[in-house]
Amino acid sequence: MSLLHSEWLKLWTTRTTWVMLGIALLGEGLFAGLYVGLAPLSEIGDIDSVATGTGLLLVMLLVLGVLIATTEFRHGTASSTFLVSPRRYPVLLGKLGVAVLVGLLAGVVYVAINGGLALSLFSSRGGVLPATGDLVEVYAGVVISYALICAFGLGVGAIVRNQVGAIIAAIAFFFVLSPLPELLPGSLGDYFPAQAIGSLHGSSEGDGSLNQLSGGLVFAAWAFGLWALGTLLICRRDLSE
C-alpha cells in the first residue's frame, strides 16, 4: 500500500500527467460538444459511436502508462526507488495499481464530460437515446479500456525502458500494426490488442467473434502479460546509472 501511495504521488507531482490528461479530456469534450451539437442527426446515427470517443484519451493513457515506467530510468530515479524497496516487483505492482487507477479516474471524468455533453445535446436535438442498460455497458467498456491501456503502456515501458523507443513501440504495436491481424485467417486477428479493445468497446469494427467481456479479458491478458514480462526483466537488470 505504501508503494502504491508513493507511485501515485510520483504520478501527480510532475506537470506531464496534468498536461496530458487535461489536453486529452479537453479534446474529448470539444469533440463530444461540437460533433453532437453541430453534425446532422442522420450522420451521428448511433450515439454509441460518440460514447467511445475520439481515441485521443486512449492514446494519452497508453503514453502515460509508458511514462510511469520509463521516466524512472530516463532520469535515474529508479535507483532511489529501488533503494527504498530492494525487492523490485512490489514497486512494479504499485505502478500497475497506479496505471489502472489513473485509467479508471480519467475514465470516470471522461464519462461525466462525454455523457453530460453528448447525451444531453443529442436528446435535446431530438435524438433517441438507447436504453440505459446499453449505455451503461458502453461506458463501462470505455472506462475499463482506459484502465487496461494504461497498464498495457506500463508493460511496454517496463520491457523497452528507453522512453522514446517505448512510446514508439507501444503506439506501433497498438495502432500501426492493427490492420495487419485483419489479414490473418479465421478469428485469430480478434485476439490482437486493438481488435480486443474494439470488442470491449462493443464496436462492430472487429468482425466481432469476441463479445464485450471476452474482448476485455483478452486485452487484460495482453496488458498483464506485458507487465509480467517487463517486471521480470526489471528484476533481473542491473541498475548501473
Add this chain to the structure above:
Amino acid sequence: MPELEVRRLTKRYGGTVAVDDLSFAVEAGKVTGFLGPNGAGKTTTMRALLGLLRPSSGEALVEGRPPVAMADPLRTIGAALEATAFHPGRSGRNHLRTLAVAAAIPGPRVEEVLEMVELTGAADRRVKGYSLGMRQRLALAAALLGEPRILILDEPANGLDPQGMRWLRDLLRAQAAEGRTVLVSSHLLSEVSQTAEELVMIRDGKLVAQTSLAEFTAGGGAQVRVRAADLTGLAEALGETDATVSRDGEALLVGGLGAERIGDLALQRGIALRELAPERQSLEERFIELMGDEEAAP
C-alpha cells in the same frame, strides 16, 4: 560482524572487469574513505552493496546479509549516488515525500531533513532549477531520511562550495560519532583525509590498501613537520624511536611516525609544540604513487 562487507566481489560488464575479486569490510562508528581514481570501480562496488546490481561472483553484504534481504531498507542504509538522479520537473520536497511515503516515514521527517541540508527555502522549486550543490544536498537529505544506521555516499563533495564541504565534513563526523557506519567515496585524498579515519583504496577494481589514516600518514615516505620550543630536545626524544628525523630550518621533518604519536611524545617530555602538520604534499604524492594514475592528482 562488519556493517558492510564485500567478499571476493567481481563484476564484469561484457568483456571488461569493473571490480575484480575485491574484499574489504567497513566497521561502524567511523568514517571510511573509499578512494580510487575515476573508473576504479568505486561506484560499481557501492551499487552492489545497495543491491542495485548483481555481482558476477562473490558477495556484497549489509549487516551480514545480501542487500535485498534488508527488512527495513531506508532505516538500514541511506545512500546518495549521482547528484543528477532526480526528475527535473518534481520539487525537492515532493521528491523526498515520494521516498518517505514508500518507506512509511512520517511527513515531519521530510521537513527535518530539508532543514538539515538547508534546502527548506528552495523545497518547492522544481529540481530543474537547482545548482549542482543543491542537488548534492537534496541527495544527502534523501540519504538521511530514514535515520539509517549506514550511510553510503558517492562523491558527495562534488559541486559543494568550501562552506558546503565543511558542513559535509561536520555532518559525516557527527553521524559516525553517533555510532553509524559511513562509507564515502572520492577520487581525491584531500577531500576525505580531514574526515575519514579508515581508508579503503582501490585501483582497476582491485584492493590497493586498507589502512587507518593514521597509519597511512605515518607509513611510507609521508612526513610530519614539527616546530617546538625545544627543538633539540624533541629531536633527541624522536631519535629514541624508529622515526627518521631531519632538520628543515626552524622545523623538523619526521618520517615513520604519525602526528598523534609525535604529539604524545612531546607531551611526555614536556616540550611545547609550535606546529605539528602532516606534510600534505607528501601524502598526496604517496597516494598518487599507490594509485599509479595521473587522475588521482588534484
